[in-house]
Amino acid sequence: MYAQMVKTGVDHIQSKEEMSPEERAFQDRVDQDIKIEPKEWMPEAYRKTLIRQISQHAHSEIIGMQPEGNWITRAPTLERKAILLAKVQDEAGHGLYLYCAAETLGVSRDELMEQLNSGKAKYSSIFNYPTLTWADIGAIGWLVDGAAIMNQVPLQRCSYGPYSRAMIRICKEESFHQRQGYDAMTKLARGTPEQKQMAQDALNRWWWPSLMMFGPSDAESVHSAQSMRWKIKINSNDELRQKFVDQTVPQAEYLGLTVPDPALKWNAERGHYDFGEVDWNEFYQVVAGNGPCNRDRLRTRVKAYEEGRWVRDAADAYAAKKAARAKAKAA
Amino acid sequence: MTDKKEWPLWEVFIRSQHGLAHRHVGSLHAPDAEMAIMNARDVYTRRNEGVSIWVVRASDIAASSPSEKGPLFDPANSKVYRHPTFYEIPEELGHM
Numbered sequence: 118m119y120a121q122m123v124k125t126g127v128d129h130i131q132s133k134e135e136m137s138p139e140e141r142a143f144q145d146r147v148d149q150d151i152k153i154e155p156k157e158w159m160p161e162a163y164r165k166t167l168i169r170q171i172s173q174h175a176h177s178e179i180i181g182m183q184p185e186g187n188w189i190t191r192a193p194t195l196e197r198k199a200i201l202l203a204k205v206q207d208e209a210g211h212g213l214y215l216y217c218a219a220e221t222l223g224v225s226r227d228e229l230m231e232q233l234n235s236g237k238a239k240y241s242s243i244f245n246y247p248t249l250t251w252a253d254i255g256a257i258g259w260l261v262d263g264a265a266i267m268n269q270v271p272l273q274r275c276s277y278g279p280y281s282r283a284m285i286r287i288c289k290e291e292s293f294h295q296r297q298g299y300d301a302m303t304k305l306a307r308g309t310p311e312q313k314q315m316a317q318d319a320l321n322r323w324w325w326p327s328l329m330m331f332g333p334s335d336a337e338s339v340h341s342a343q344s345m346r347w348k349i350k351i352n353s354n355d356e357l358r359q360k361f362v363d364q365t366v367p368q369a370e371y372l373g374l375t376v377p378d379p380a381l382k383w384n385a386e387r388g389h390y391d392f393g394e395v396d397w398n399e400f401y402q403v404v405a406g407n408g409p410c411n412r413d414r415l416r417t418r419v420k421a422y423e424e425g426r427w428v429r430d431a432a433d434a435y436a437a438k439k440a441a442r443a444k445a446k447a448a
Numbered sequence: 449m450t451d452k453k454e455w456p457l458w459e460v461f462i463r464s465q466h467g468l469a470h471r472h473v474g475s476l477h478a479p480d481a482e483m484a485i486m487n488a489r490d491v492y493t494r495r496n497e498g499v500s501i502w503v504v505r506a507s508d509i510a511a512s513s514p515s516e517k518g519p520l521f522d523p524a525n526s527k528v529y530r531h532p533t534f535y536e537i538p539e540e541l542g543h544m
Contacts, residue, residue, distance in 0.1 A: 157514045206494065213491050217475045220457070226477055227454045283474070290495070436479035
């Protein structure tokens, strides 16, 4: 899940009686699965929450290019390099689809960039972990993109039209991301003992941060309840986390790798895996800016933005020159 | 840190290879039409999604208002006879 702990600004869930006629009509439309489109009336809290959620998601795609970009020049083969380049380019594309969806809610691209570059905006905790070996690239595709897909597939049905359409495009492309990751892990797991060890080490380091992606339990959260009522959140965090564990454990077994959780055990009664408690203290530390790479990610982001300034200026100057020429010609 | 002025927003339309009409796929920012088309290629056609791209400045699009949806589209509601299913064709005739 690329958006974590999104606040809605509400302190309780309104009953239909408490709602204004407009709010009630809006909620009825959502209940009937009618998509909400940009120019239509919507509660201010819905609009603001969506901007927070979609932009956090977009920022995650943009920052998410960094851990993987780290290995583009060191990919083991030309084919792996081409695949990784395509994947990282997709992440940029996903960020752009999402920024566009956020902009339909009345926020400008510059504002969103400013919020990211100034450190004011959040992005997913997962991207504050380092990619130490090539196996981390496999683990990210397999686990991180796998976890993201868990969350993004249901969001294709969310109530806000532009967000739902962006999710549909993203999900179509995301499946390649997960498969290429699992494919890279498979190669390592079937390689030399050193290569297999490298794959195991990557799984050890990425397993728990991947479970953290879904966010802390939100069974009691009024924000989650409100977001679910608005249908901009479809499943609870615990539900998605369980689904992810259930899906991923057999995949790890197939690779002959061990999930680093001594408490992990199939529970035949529940029909699910039982698993250990996530270290939420670590999660909150990372979210608060104290993860292994938070400062580095932001610094790299700002540097890229600053160093790209001359390109933007040149494009501006060129557009202005061409417009002036066209005008002179017409005169 | 923000640039002096934001690039205009362009709406992007792509025609896929199967002879369908151009379809709206999303939007992007670019300083001019030429750059908008180049960016659209990278953002919206990374997997052979199209054979033709249109870009239109978002500010140049006139749109019907959502609040007038009722009166605007009402006239079509009462004209069921415009649909082929309105007519009953004897079954022995087969497909028509």
